[in-house]
Amino acid sequence: MVVPPLASLVPVNTSLSTAPAPSSGVASASALASSIGQLFTLVPPSPSSVVTSASTVASSTRWLPANASLGAKSPTLNKRAAIPACLDTVELSCLNLAANCINTVDSDTMNDLWGISSCVAAATCYGVGNLITSVECQTGFSITDAGQASLDYDNIYAGIVGSSCAFAPGGCPITQQNYIDFYYGTLTAIDTANYPSSSAVVIVWWDAITAWAATGSTVPYLNFNDWLHFSSFPSVTTTTAPPVASYTQITWNPNPAPPSGAASETFVSASSTLVIAIPTTTTTVVIVGASITLAPGGTPVNGPVPSGVSQPGATTPTWNPNIIPPTSVASVTFTAPPSYTSVVAVPTASNSPPQNITGPPGDKNSNGDDWWLLLFPGIIGGLLPADIGIPGGILPTAAPPAGWVGPWTDPDPTSSSTSTSTSSASTSASSSSSCPQPTSVYALSDDSENADWEDEGTDPDRRRNTRSKVAPRADPRSIAVNSCSLSVVNTVAVSLGPGTYYSIGLKALGGTGATLTATQVGSRPVGNGAGTVAQEHIFELGYINQFFTVAINAGITCAWIETNVFNFVREDSSNLGIALLNAIDQVGNMVWVDKPMNQAKSNVVNQNKASAASPPQSTNINMITDFTTSANLIQDVEYFTRNFAALGSYFGATAATFQATALRVQNLLAEITPTTPDANLPVEFNNWLRGLIATYPTGCTSRATNVFNFYQAKMNSVSATIGAPVPACFPLYHSTTYNPQSFAWANLIPPAPTLPACDIPGTQGQIQLGLSTTGTPIMAFNTYRIMGSGNTNYYAFGDGASLVGSHFVGQDLSTLGPSCQGVWDLGLQTGPSGNPDANIALNCNGQSGNDVAAPFTFVINNQQLGCVTLNSGVADGGGVDYYVFCGATVAAAATCATAYQQANFPQGSLLGGSLQFVP
Known part of the structure; x- marks a missing residue:
């Protein structure tokens, strides 16, 4: 069966040429010849130089934006704010340096961290290995410390030690003061409001570097460069800040409260029993010679009840008297008189291990322990010692016992004064029947x-x-x-x-x-x-x-x-x-x-x-x-x-x-x-x-x-x-x-595109069709464009502005005979057609950017194909016709192409090498 030619496949010279008539007696080759249109015409500058060299042809046809120059970089979207989940919890100025560093790194600088001032400064406090881990988390790049370029001598090291010193014969090492000036200067350069609490904090980091380098009190360039590549210096997870004068004293009176709804309460000692009606005002009773002050509702106040006095039926309130730390903070400050201060990082995730904290020496809480825990997201586990405070924290309000109904009076009031309003309010709230009936309409306005x-x-x-x-x-x-x-x-x-x-x-x-x-x-x-x-x-x-x-x-x-x-x-x-x-x-x-x-x-x-x-x-x-x-x-x-x-x-x-x-x-x-x-x-x-x-x-x-x-x-x-x-x-x-309630946020995100990282849509260039029999690269003379395909795995390709214009499609040649089963004829076509689009899979070889010469294969129906290019050896309009055949394997494509070549172009040959896009 003869398949009609792909009518709108447009060759480089814009005229659709048909293959020459086959020799008589080759029926299958005749069918093949009538169905395949020439794909490329290589138009040389002169008949004597069809191809000179790949570099010559490429440079003569390289595309540049009108306002750009060779090597110009286009702005990208990959510089976004540092992802909080990619950052460790460290001292705040160090955290800002690390955030600036990982937000600055892009595809061009991922292996040049030590050419970025904030990255060098961050490494000294955050840790080399931890910083690289954070950069990998932010960018998705695979990075190693050993793979980084050397520390930028001219722009960073010379700035640390001073130009006159850096470029003097033999150079000079970094001193402690050089490092301090560099650290603070970098903070100023990134425009942060957070600085170390004192230079002593910075000196601790410098001492760690000098200890590693083992070069005395100064560190020469080569040793500092080695430190940046091989130290994997650990991050600092806790720091000690100067003492904070203010602290919060916790007070709590865990006296028993009468049971809910009781009409009376009883006090019992070894020698007497006292029964009184539940008081509605502040009341004082005397038992075993001691006075007990009762708040409205009957809870004793102003200290525990005397030893040996019990209250049958009463309930001791349960309450965690810990101060509530400020919410949404990265660290919590604990203080105690006269000068104890500890700043502890809040665990960053629900499955993070808790931070174990020990208070001042000899300090104990009511459980007899000298330690407590800080949990995600700032919850305190275990009781704090009574003298520990948290600046900016909140004193919790005492809650009633479990199952409590009716009125509730804080068993630790700030005043024992009696007032009519207190009595009246307590009485009016004594039962749920006094509660107003909720309305059905919700009426809160928007923020x-x-x-x-x-x-x-x-x-x-x-x-x-x-x-x-x-x-x-x-x-x-x-x-x-x-x-x-x-x-x-x-x-x-x-x-x-x-x-x-x-x-x-x-x-x-x-x-x-x-x-x-x-x-x-x-x-x-x-x-x-x-x-x-x-x-x-x-x-x-x-x-x-x-x-x-x-x-x-x-x-x-x-x-x-x-x-x-x-x-x-x-x-x-x-x-x-x-x-x-x-x-x-x-x-x-x-x-x-x-x-x-x-x-x-x-x-x-x-x-x-x-x-x-x-x-x-x-x-x-x-x-x-x-x-x-x-x-x-x-x-x-x-x-x-x-x-x-x-x-x-x-x-x-x-x-x-x-x-x-x-x-x-x-x-x-x-x-x-x-x-x-x-x-x-x-x-x-x-x-x-x-x-x-x-x-x-x-x-x-x-x-x-x-x-x-x-x-x-x-x-x-x-x-x-x-x-x-x-x-x-x-x-x-x-x-x-x-x-x-929380939720698994990753379930909301669609699968990430697996598109190549180089030569993104809009990038223009040439196609290297392969290598001649002498090993010379054969370049198509036209300019082609990487296109968006609507597919998040592969790009489209063509010489139009988009898929509306001219782009590659494939025509199925399976009907032409056994030699072409599963083989496609590739060509250019404008707009939609009955033929599937031929996308491309670029092999970026780990590179990124829009100037990467990348081998590629064509993809049809999400199947990557093996392709061969046929040089017909026939000039057409001053050029030479080329054809691209693609199949499930290169061998399958070559079988079909060889049959076509032998029947129609005995003077022709198949090109070696692979297809390559050359920006």
Whole structure:
């Protein structure tokens, strides 16, 4: 069967040539000849020099941007902020140097760390081996200390010791003062506000270097260079800061409290028994000659009850009197009089081993131990000695015993005064029947920072009007790059009807639960009232703005984004900006959630309200003034706080949808062939998303904890102001089991692209077709372009601007006979066709950048093929025709090509060597 030629395969000279007629009597060769079009025409400068040398041909046709010069580097997106998970916990100035170092390293400098000042300075305090491990974690590169280039003598070493000294005969070594000046000078250069507490801290690191080098009190260049390559100096995980004068003294009175609901309480000694009614005011009783002061409710105060006095039926409160360290800190400072100070790094992950801490010599806690533990994320295990303080810490409020109902009085009050208001408040809160009935409607407003990227508020199907009120949306949604004033608006409004409803239950039910359940509903649920249930995008529209804002910060221009992304024309002639929006704004990426869950998620996604001093909903929490008129506000706050505790479960439950949507976006970005090779968008997107979502688990739990602590502190403040205990009406306040939920963030991330690291889409160059029989490289004269293919494993290839233009495809030659089973005829074609695209697999050989000469193989239907090139030996229009055959193996391709050559071009030959892309 004769297969028609690939009609639109365009040779270099733009005319489609057909193969010469075969000799008579070769039927299979005739069929083969009529089906294969010449692929390349090599057009030499003159008939006598078809090929000179690869370098000559390449340099004469090398592509350069109009505004670039040879060797110019294009800005990349791979310089992003240091990933926290890639950093060790060390002294703060050292941590800033390490973060600057790993954020500076890119593909051009990964083996030249000692040419970057912050990397050299960081190595001295952070440790060479640990720094390289952190750089590998950040970049994904494989790096060794021995593989690093030598320390930059001219730009770094000479700056340390001084130019006049460095370039004098014999040079000169580094002194201790040289090192101190270099360390502090590098901190100034990176514009950090964090410096060592004293030069003594820096001298400790210098002493470690001199001890390793064994060259006395100074270190020459060669020895310091050796130290950078072979020391693997360990990091410093704890440091001792100067004494901090202030400390917090813990006081606690663990006296028994009468059982809940009791009408009387009993005191028994060896000689007498005393029974009194539960007092409603501060009361004093006398037994065995000793006075006992009782707080309203009957708990003894002002010291333990006398020895030998018992209280039948009473309950001793249990409480961990440890100070709560400040939240979201990398280290905790412990102090004790007169001068004890210890700064201890907080473990960085839930599976990190706890830090074991020993207090001042001879110091004991109530358990008789002289040690305690610091656990992730700042929790203290074991009791602290009574004289240990934590500057900036929080004194916890005593909680009632487990199962307690009714009123609760702190057994360690700051005052024993009697007041009518205290008595009245205590009496009014004596039973749950006095608690106001919760309203069904949830009414907390959004945090002001959560207007979101398109002024939508936290409900994506409701829009804010000019007076900051929220009204139902009537218009389609959009994606945008706000700093560029770029946006794409959907052509239709997308609304969720039947779908999954994630909820912890209605506000009116109250309680302390934060268990998330999923329910299938046919339309918007009623929830907690009108406008309190939102249709929520799982993968947010705003991620487009966030991603390209990072790109702009890395050097990509608004014009580049507009041309190469929002206005990019896909292979089917549709618009990529609209495709990105439609990939996100669809019902498959939506669920129903209660408004407080959506508000909580907005804080995490917008990365705001992360401070313990100003947590989510702090504005509304601060509006609490008492326990009666503010009761509904308090119930709203407790409902919001419980939803925040369930946010981790929400992320975990919707992970598959998030990943699928992110993958759609990633694949669309993989279609792009930019006009200039400034960013490998699918790779950068995956890296950016991975770094962002990795912060979410801690972002959820820390914010939820901050809200709970802030709320409890506010309630305590109100209680002290009005002189009344916090009623049992507010169960979350009294809860001792508030546990914000985390999730496995990696489940949200699509598989990372395995695209080659070199010659990214937009890179232009030539093709080396192979080697002649004399070993001369044969270069195609045309200019070709690496293209986005929509495939995250392989690039497309052609001589057009993108897949809309001319690019390589394959025509199946299997119908031509046994010699060509599974073999493809490669050629150029414009736009979509019935033929599969022929992508390429570049072999970067560990190199990166856009000037790498890389061998490649063609890929059809995700199968890498073996290819051979046929030199027909026939001139056509001043050039020579070349054909590329590809099969499952090089041998299979060669069998087909040889049959064609023998039948049609006896003067021709197959080229040796492999295909190579030469920028």
